[in-house]
Amino acid sequence: MTTAISIQQVGKTFGAVRALDDVSFDIITGELHAIMGENGAGKSTLMKILAGVITQYDGALVVDGNRAAFQGTRDAEASGISIIHQELNLVEQLSVAANIFLGRELTRFYGFLNHPEMERRATVILAELESGIAPDALVSTLRVGDQQLVEIARALMLQTRILIMDEPTSALTEAEVARLYRVIERLRAKGVTILYISHKMDEVFHLSDRITVLRDGRFVQTVATKDTNPREIAHLMVGREISVREKARTIQAADVVLEVKNLSLPWPGRAGKWRLKDVSFRLRKGEILGVAGLMGAGRTELLECLFGASEHRSTGDILLDGRACDFRHPAQAMQAGIAMVTEDRKRLGLFSQLSVGENISISALSEVSSAGIISGSRERAAVTDQIRTLRVRTASEEAGITTLSGGNQQKCIIARCLLTEPRVLLLDDPTRGVDIGAKSELYQLMEDLASNGMSILVTSSELPELLSVCDRILVLKEGRLTAEFAASDATEQKIMEAATGPGL
Numbered sequence: 001m002t003t004a005i006s007i008q009q010v011g012k013t014f015g016a017v018r019a020l021d022d023v024s025f026d027i028i029t030g031e032l033h034a035i036m037g038e039n040g041a042g043k044s045t046l047m048k049i050l051a052g053v054i055t056q057y058d059g060a061l062v063v064d065g066n067r068a069a070f071q072g073t074r075d076a077e078a079s080g081i082s083i084i085h086q087e088l089n090l091v092e093q094l095s096v097a098a099n100i101f102l103g104r105e106l107t108r109f110y111g112f113l114n115h116p117e118m119e120r121r122a123t124v125i126l127a128e129l130e131s132g133i134a135p136d137a138l139v140s141t142l143r144v145g146d147q148q149l150v151e152i153a154r155a156l157m158l159q160t161r162i163l164i165m166d167e168p169t170s171a172l173t174e175a176e177v178a179r180l181y182r183v184i185e186r187l188r189a190k191g192v193t194i195l196y197i198s199h200k201m202d203e204v205f206h207l208s209d210r211i212t213v214l215r216d217g218r219f220v221q222t223v224a225t226k227d228t229n230p231r232e233i234a235h236l237m238v239g240r241e242i243s244v245r246e247k248a249r250t251i252q253a254a255d256v257v258l259e260v261k262n263l264s265l266p267w268p269g270r271a272g273k274w275r276l277k278d279v280s281f282r283l284r285k286g287e288i289l290g291v292a293g294l295m296g297a298g299r300t301e302l303l304e305c306l307f308g309a310s311e312h313r314s315t316g317d318i319l320l321d322g323r324a325c326d327f328r329h330p331a332q333a334m335q336a337g338i339a340m341v342t343e344d345r346k347r348l349g350l351f352s353q354l355s356v357g358e359n360i361s362i363s364a365l366s367e368v369s370s371a372g373i374i375s376g377s378r379e380r381a382a383v384t385d386q387i388r389t390l391r392v393r394t395a396s397e398e399a400g401i402t403t404l405s406g407g408n409q410q411k412c413i414i415a416r417c418l419l420t421e422p423r424v425l426l427l428d429d430p431t432r433g434v435d436i437g438a439k440s441e442l443y444q445l446m447e448d449l450a451s452n453g454m455s456i457l458v459t460s461s462e463l464p465e466l467l468s469v470c471d472r473i474l475v476l477k478e479g480r481l482t483a484e485f486a487a488s489d490a491t492e493q494k495i496m497e498a499a500t501g502p503g504l
């Protein structure tokens with residue numbers, strides 16, 4: 001066994017935050033080493049140090065026996081280390097191939113870019129990833145899952161020996177995850193060392209040889225995966241037992257708040273294909289309604305239509321309190337009392353130039369504030385209150401939003417939605433990238449909100465999550481509703497069958 005990277009007393013301070021403190025452990029050549037820890041534990045920070053993204057830190061890195069002094073990602077890449085970031089890091093205005101070759105463009109005579117060759121090689125790599133993404137497609141037109149694959153392709157192009165994956169599956173469907181696992185197997189067969197960050201226990205236990213747990217920036221323990229279990233790891237992460245929640249809520253028959261009748265959304269350029277087709281359902285006051293389905297089944301599109309955020313016009317009826325509404329813009333939906341937490345926080349959710357507090361209080365729409373929902377000092381108090389209830393880990397309200405860990409950024413988006421005091425809350429995969437402790441807090445919060453009369457429509461790619469929190473679950477397959485289950489008789493098995501089977 002040789003040591004690929006030795007992490008020695010590494011520390012990192014951002015302003016008042018000690019993100020990493022005296023962290024030491026070794027990565028063995030060829031292993032898949034998982035890093036776990038709560039949101040803000042310091043995982044991404046440590047990975048950024050290994051990948052040369054962060055160059056100022058305390059302590060030392062020894063790579064292949066030599067002390068590393070990376071001045072940037074290029075130095076790390078030259079040592080064979082590359083990273084797939086948690087928050088995708090692509091240039092949206094460029095093509096897939098251009099992103100894969102960014103900074104290492106292939107040229108022909110006189111330095112002209114060799115587009116055909118880059119596109120050809122990109123196609124080969126993408127095919128290796130079992131992906132049919134067109135190399136000349138603009139990255140901005142891809143959904144999150146495909147963007148992530150482009151990042152992976154970029155790392156593969158570099159002939160990486162040590163690959164860091166920071167929550168690579170957080171935006172992938174089950175099928176894509178299975179595909180990623182195959183890619184990982186192939187990389188391991190080639191001897192690539194993999195550092196793998198994830199909040200998903202099953203995934204970590206399926207893939208890893210060893211697990212290192214960080215807590216509050218400190219090293220807790222490294223354990224061999226075969227010698228431990230999820231319960232022990234959870235305990236190491238949070239330093240206390242986490243109770244498994246029992247579903248206790250039963251809801252009474254209540255008024256219908258939102259009714260959707262025959263909602264259809266055409267698939268532009270695909271005659272006869274539908275993003276959504278004849279979707280009808282009712283959402284009652286105080287109800288938590290889940291929407292299950294594979295990625296591409298229309299979950300996000302459904303929520304976007306209800307929120308007036310769909311690029312294309314839908315047909316059918318959306319009735320709020322019995323009144324037909326036809327939102328052309330999210331501002332109108334928000335005024336009517338609908339709020340949405342989007343799945344893609346970087347693209348649709350956050351304002352990277354603004355502070356944590358501003359991101360929470362910003363209601364991009366003056367209508368909302370002038371409607372008297374929030375103003376001035378009440379606003380600040382409300383922001384402080386949300387930061388506390390959601391336990392957002394931030395140095396202060398004035399800190400820049402990009403200084404927060406991924407999971408904490410997600411909490412800010414949820415906080416912002418709650419500030420508008422919506423009657424209907426649309427949550428698109430809200431616990432993506434959120435640690436297990438914060439997840440159970442979020443479920444509790446959803447139940448509290450529902451008990452106070454808020455109606456919630458929630459999608460998730462994690463079925464156990466929907467099963468534990470929803471009163472009812474709808475299943476979408478290729479844009480159509482194929483099943484509806486009461487919480488009491490829904491099972492993962494039944495939902496998967498409805499999501500993948502021959503359908504109605």
Ligand SMILES: Nc1ncnc2c1ncn2[C@@H]1O[C@H](COP(=O)(O)OP(=O)(O)OP(=O)(O)O)[C@@H](O)[C@H]1O
Nearest residue numbers: 014019039040041042043044045403404405406407
């Ligand atoms: N550029 C920065 N400026 C200030 N603080 C930062 C910066 N980057 C990270 N931090 C802080 O360092 C701590 C560790 O953050 P990090 O992103 O490493 O957490 P993480 O373990 O990856 O969490 P998550 O699971 O949410 O992704 C957090 O408190 C975070 O707010």
Ligand SMILES: [Mg+2]
Nearest residue numbers: 044086405406
């Ligand atoms: Mg992180």
